[in-house]
Amino acid sequence: MLSTPLANIADLRERARRRLPRMVFEYLDGGAEDEVTLRANRAAFEAIRLRPRLLKDTAQRQQSVELLGETWRSPMAVAPVGLAGVFWPRADVLVAKAAAEAGVPYILSTASSATLEDVAREAGGNLWFQLYVISRALADGLVDRALAAGYRTLVLTIDVPVSGYRERDLRNGFSQPFRITPRTALDVARHPAWALQMLRHGAPQLANLASVDATDADSQAALLKRQMDASYDWTALARLRERWPHRLLVKGVLHPDDARDAFALGVDGVILSNHGGRQLDGAVSALDVLPEVVAVAQGRPVLIDGGVRRGVDIVKARALGADAVLVGRAVQYGVAAAGQAGAARALAMLREEVDRVMALSGLADIADVNSALIAP
Numbered sequence: 240m241l242s243t244p245l246a247n248i249a250d251l252r253e254r255a256r257r258r259l260p261r262m263v264f265e266y267l268d269g270g271a272e273d274e275v276t277l278r279a280n281r282a283a284f285e286a287i288r289l290r291p292r293l294l295k296d297t298a299q300r301q302q303s304v305e306l307l308g309e310t311w312r313s314p315m316a317v318a319p320v321g322l323a324g325v326f327w328p329r330a331d332v333l334v335a336k337a338a339a340e341a342g343v344p345y346i347l348s349t350a351s352s353a354t355l356e357d358v359a360r361e362a363g364g365n366l367w368f369q370l371y372v373i374s375r376a377l378a379d380g381l382v383d384r385a386l387a388a389g390y391r392t393l394v395l396t397i398d399v400p401v402s403g404y405r406e407r408d409l410r411n412g413f414s415q416p417f418r419i420t421p422r423t424a425l426d427v428a429r430h431p432a433w434a435l436q437m438l439r440h441g442a443p444q445l446a447n448l449a450s451v452d453a454t455d456a457d458s459q460a461a462l463l464k465r466q467m468d469a470s471y472d473w474t475a476l477a478r479l480r481e482r483w484p485h486r487l488l489v490k491g492v493l494h495p496d497d498a499r500d501a502f503a504l505g506v507d508g509v510i511l512s513n514h515g516g517r518q519l520d521g522a523v524s525a526l527d528v529l530p531e532v533v534a535v536a537q538g539r540p541v542l543i544d545g546g547v548r549r550g551v552d553i554v555k556a557r558a559l560g561a562d563a564v565l566v567g568r569a570v571q572y573g574v575a576a577a578g579q580a581g582a583a584r585a586l587a588m589l590r591e592e593v594d595r596v597m598a599l600s601g602l603a604d605i606a607d608v609n610s611a612l613i614a615p
């Protein structure tokens with residue numbers, strides 16, 4: 240339960256920071272190398288100013304959207320986040336339930352701590368599955384399982400041909416295989432509530448990859464690393480398009496030509512993303528390339544992520560032509576702070592903020608948010 244008032248996502252982040260060992264918090268919070276792109280994601284949103292038109296009747300407001308054949312109660316989806324079980328036991332299931340209650344899609348990571356079957360069975364709602372660029376054999380097995388479990392939207396993450404270099408994790412000893420050093424032991428001992436939870440529930444695994452020869456998190460992470468396939472190219476995407484009979488989106492696009500090529504192959508939507516600043520440091524923010532991509536998309540779905548911390552960010556993304564955003568850390572701060580209630584709180588905060596921004600901008604329907612709202 241949440242006692243002291245939490246006003247915004249930053250408060251949830253602070254609560255998470257206090258609850259988690261530093262190495263776990265920095266795994267969640269940090270980015271690659273100098274974190275230039277991580278900061279650019281926030282800066283891009285903050286640089287935009289709105290020009291409201293007022294004296295409009297906004298007494299009744301609605302922010303639901305029809306997208307990819309479904310109704311979303313808000314123009315946001317929960318981004319895939321690997322190893323979420325270190326933030327709170329069974330975080331994947333809890334966040335998926337919070338998303339279902341909020342009426343927004345939830346994207347389960349390949350590297351989830353609960354199996355894709357368990358999440359489908361326990362959470363319900365609009366569930367998507369995220370796939371990495373991995374070897375054919377491993378990918379085919381996961382895709383077949385996702386199909387059998389009822390997932391109808393697949394997201395291929397293309398910006399991880401290799402892992403980004405996250406130096407905080409390296410310094411903190413948050414790596415695979417996990418090594419207990421005097422420093423990590425002290426870090427854990429200083430966060431007893433978290434430590435007790437992990438003891439009670441066991442160390443989180445990469446559950447989708449559990450097999451007879453990969454029974455613990457270390458060997459599962461090593462398996463995933465071995466299977467990452469930097470030779471994955473457009474031919475491999477074309478093959479996936481043929482294999483997967485339902486909606487397919489590509490996540491990690493940052494160039495209008497890649498968006499155009501993806502649409503030409505028959506993908507149903509693109510997600511502009513720099514992986515929350517965790518992969519190529521120096522990459523542009525999704526928001527900066529959004530108008531160019533919207534121009535080539537010709538009405539086909541364009542989603543963006545990276546740096547969404549406020550409802551006003553979601554309104555700005557819509558005004559620049561995005562259909563919806565993915566929310567990564569904001570929801571994970573919530574689950575890390577207070578489990579399912581915290582994740583639900585994060586989604587509710589964003590929804591309430593969108594609603595208020597619409598009223599303050601003189602817009603009753605999210606469909607009326609467009610470039611006229613942006614100051615030139």
Ligand SMILES: Cc1cc2nc3c(=O)[nH]c(=O)nc-3n(C[C@H](O)[C@H](O)[C@H](O)COP(=O)(O)O)c2cc1C
Pocket residue numbers: 266267268280318319320321348349350369396490512513514515516517544545546547565566567568569
């Ligand atoms: C801790 C963490 C783990 C992530 N794991 C994955 C993953 O497994 N697959 C993936 O496609 N993206 C992953 N991402 C990237 C998110 O899906 C998303 O692109 C990013 O978090 C958006 O930025 P934001 O956190 O500023 O909202 C991860 C992000 C974080 C913070």
